Amino acid sequence: MNLDRVGRAFGLPCIGLFLVVAFTPLANHLYRWTSALAEPGTAEAIVVLGSGVYGDGSLGNSSLRRAIDGVVLFRERFSPLLVFLGPDAAEGQPKEAEVRASLARVLGVPPEAILTESSSWTTREEATHLRKLLAPRGIRRILLVTNSLHMWRAKYVLQRAGFEVVPAPVNEFETKSDSPQDRLLLTGKIAQELLARLYYRLTDIL
């Protein structure tokens, strides 16, 4: 077996792909094709999906952005109820949903308008637990806050759980940059999300 040929057969396309991804606007176009657009509208609840909390109890960047967007939508009267999701980073550490709820209270959201759910680890679990939390309250139409790449998958899963979803995507990525590093990172995020969509589709079919 000629190992040199094997190496070259993979090496050349890799170099080509790297140059195209880092030095052309391909990543920016891919983002536009794969991300969701906002469709503003009122709903019975604003649902802010989980993203991650650090061990010391501070919210990750993406989690903080989503939480703030949720609070802004609440303050702009898109819905009378704000639901935060997100588990703890490790057992005994602060739960993301609770940290976000505290932040929302500080930002003026009344405690009675906030619900939390801290036991979901995946988007699919979030949909199942949300249904248990919101169905008894008769809530069907939700304003969904998550990042613009994740929105397609989250909307798909929540619609299957019986919700009518109004997307309120958060832009968590640098999408118009011409920096090679930003483009590589963005492409990585897009690839990760596309694989996740494929996985969700396949597991639904199976």
Place this chain on the structure above:
Amino acid sequence: MAPYFVLICVAVTSAAACLVAVRVFRCALSDLNVALAHACECIGFSALFLIANIAFQVIAVFAMRFLTSLFVSLYMVGDTTLIAFSVLQGVIFRCWCERRAIVGKQ
């Protein structure tokens, strides 16, 4: 601006290295294509190692989810250090194979 800045920087240091190789170390310019081919092979093997590492991580995550009560996130799979390790694996593998070829010729 950023892409041009990177490319110009790389072009300047490459040209300087070329000059040093030819003038100081007496390397033949005609050997440059061989070096490029070897680099290409290293990158190819690194890519293969990266694919194998990611595939192994995915299998390990699902195994941990199904066999234990632990929840392990699939987002763990995208760790950047894996790229550095894969490059290291690819380069070592390529050098090792070359060594085998040299010993074989002797």
